[in-house]
Amino acid sequence: MKSILLVDDETPVREELERTLQPMSQTWEMAYVSSGREALAKLAKHAFDMVVVDLDMPQMSGPQLLAEIKTKHPQAIRILMADRCDQSLMRRSLGSAHQYLPKPFKLDLFKSMVTRAVTLRERLANDSLRQLVDGIDTLPSLPGLYRELQEELQSPEPSIQKITRIISKDMGMVTNILQLINSYFFGLLTPVSSPAQAVSLLGLDRVKALVLSMQVFAQFKEYRHPFISLDVLWRHGLVIGSYARAIAQEEKAPQDLIDDAFTAGLLHDVGILVLATNLSDQYTDALALMQNRRVTEWEAECETMGASHADVGGYLLGTWGLSDAIVEAVAFHHDPMRSVSQPFSPLAAVHVANALEEKDLAVVMGAGYTHIDEDYLAACGLGNRLSAWQTVYQEVAHSRSSL
Numbered sequence: 001m002k003s004i005l006l007v008d009d010e011t012p013v014r015e016e017l018e019r020t021l022q023p024m025s026q027t028w029e030m031a032y033v034s035s036g037r038e039a040l041a042k043l044a045k046h047a048f049d050m051v052v053v054d055l056d057m058p059q060m061s062g063p064q065l066l067a068e069i070k071t072k073h074p075q076a077i078r079i080l081m082a083d084r085c086d087q088s089l090m091r092r093s094l095g096s097a098h099q100y101l102p103k104p105f106k107l108d109l110f111k112s113m114v115t116r117a118v119t120l121r122e123r124l125a126n127d128s129l130r131q132l133v134d135g136i137d138t139l140p141s142l143p144g145l146y147r148e149l150q151e152e153l154q155s156p157e158p159s160i161q162k163i164t165r166i167i168s169k170d171m172g173m174v175t176n177i178l179q180l181i182n183s184y185f186f187g188l189l190t191p192v193s194s195p196a197q198a199v200s201l202l203g204l205d206r207v208k209a210l211v212l213s214m215q216v217f218a219q220f221k222e223y224r225h226p227f228i229s230l231d232v233l234w235r236h237g238l239v240i241g242s243y244a245r246a247i248a249q250e251e252k253a254p255q256d257l258i259d260d261a262f263t264a265g266l267l268h269d270v271g272i273l274v275l276a277t278n279l280s281d282q283y284t285d286a287l288a289l290m291q292n293r294r295v296t297e298w299e300a301e302c303e304t305m306g307a308s309h310a311d312v313g314g315y316l317l318g319t320w321g322l323s324d325a326i327v328e329a330v331a332f333h334h335d336p337m338r339s340v341s342q343p344f345s346p347l348a349a350v351h352v353a354n355a356l357e358e359k360d361l362a363v364v365m366g367a368g369y370t371h372i373d374e375d376y377l378a379a380c381g382l383g384n385r386l387s388a389w390q391t392v393y394q395e396v397a398h399s400r401s402s403l
Contacts, residue, residue: 002118003029003046007065008054008081020107028114036060036068043073050114052101054246055082066096072248075130077117081105098319115320129307133274134315136141152184164196170234171267175317177202178263181272191323194259228276233269233329236357241265243353244346246392251385257325261346264329268350271330279305296358296370300332310334336376348382356393 006015006021014032021030033039033050039051051069055062066078080097099113120367149166150159164192167174181198182191192198244265250260276283278368282305290300303368314331318324327348332339351373358369377383 001027001029002049002114003031004050004052004114005031005033005039005042005048005076006052007033007036007057007062009034009057010054013054017105020105021110023107024111024114031144035067038069039065040072043069043076047073048076049118050077050079052079052081055080063096070096075127079113099246118162121336129218129305129312130315133312140374158198160196164199167199168266169238169272171237172273174263174266175270175322190256191326192327193256193263193323193385197259198293207261213314225276225280225283227284228272230273233272237266237269239354240268240350242359243357243393243396244349246396247349247353247389248344248346248370250388250392251349253344256342257346260323260329262326264326264333264346264350265328265353267317268333268354269313270316271309274312274316275301275309277306296334298370334370336373337379342380344380344382344385348377348380351376352386352389353393356390360397 002359006014006017007249008017011034014034018030021028024030031042033042036057039053042048043051053062053065057065060068062080062082065350068281069076069078079101080094080099081101081103083103099117101113108356139171152162152166167177177198178192179196181201192201194230241262242265245258245262248261253261254391275286283301286300286304288295289295289304290297293300295303298310301308310331310333314327317330318327325346326340329350333348333350333354336347339347349371355370355372359370371388374383374386377386389397
């Protein structure tokens with residue numbers, strides 16, 4: 001049975017939570033405490049799957065408690081409850097909380113959050129990788145791009161267009177901006193997948209606070225791997241995002257699906273950042289296996305580390321609250337049959353775009369590549385569209401020099 005620890009210092013609130021959550025008690029083990037000290041004592045005796053903490057508590061605040069839990073119990077999914085008026089405090093807790101639960105408490109929203117978080121968690125069977133992903137709150141970013149964004153944000157009249165263009169170059173920046181805007185705290189009716197829309201909704205002041213005060217991109221200083229280039233990685237993401245967007249446009253998809261396809265393409269290899277940064281030696285072994293046996297990168301990762309960069313990336317983005325369409329496209333872009341067959345989706349666009357690009361690169365890299373899963377496309381009713389998508393791919397490939 002999965003377990004949830006709820007922490008709130010107000011007795012009436014705890015009692016109301018207990019009454020509200022009673023219908024879930026048959027499938028979830030619930031525990032309620034009134035302080036950070038009690039919560040840490042409980043966690044020392046029991047490994048809870050999720051911890052839900054109130055923002056404003058005496059002695060130890062919600063963000064302080066979550067920071068402590070992140071260090072000592074990284075396996076727990078960390079949720080912060082907050083009033084919508086506490087946006088400044090919420091932004092300062094971004095590094096410690098996976099997601100935000102707005103007050104007043106709504107059971108349906110909480111059920112959805114819990115179910116989704118646990119489902120995504122089960123995608124990673126390897127405990128060491130699960131703990132690794134749970135401990136990551138900032139992804140490495142290109143130093144040059146970070147400085148470029150900072151300079152633009154600090155200019156007298158920063159341009160939203162320039163900021164969006166900078167953000168769209170890098171998966172780390174996109175991920176952190178979208179993590180904030182897609183948190184349940186903002187209460188948006190539909191997920192935001194476009195960097196431009198996120199910047200517009202957040203406003204330049206919020207973006208500046210996110211980047212400068214939270215040190216969102218601090219991890220890039222620690223990034224070191226002899227065989228992985230951040231520059232090459234983000235360019236590959238930008239290329240796949242462009243291909244996926246073009247395929248979605250060819251299908252005359254709604255604009256939100258086109259945006260999701262681009263964002264998913266941009267972030268599809270985000271798991272490589274997590275693995276190469278935090279498991280450098282093992283990742284080097286995976287690359288060697290890929291070269292020696294001419295298997296795909298994701299197959300070598302699974303054999304060496306127990307999970308692929310797609311698994312890790314999908315889990316991470318899902319924990320942060322990005323849309324299901326983006327999470328699914330990232331998690332299954334090498335093996336789409338693991339998902340549920342559906343009409344055209346970002347997953348189909350990213351899978352085909354990435355497979356076509358990998359095939360072109362395979363000769364140069366001397367490794368295996370992901371083949372297009374035509375059975376998946378047929379199951380989705382898209383088997384007859386592959387030829388048109390290949391044409392789109394070739395057209396975009398000719399314009400890649402402008403990226």
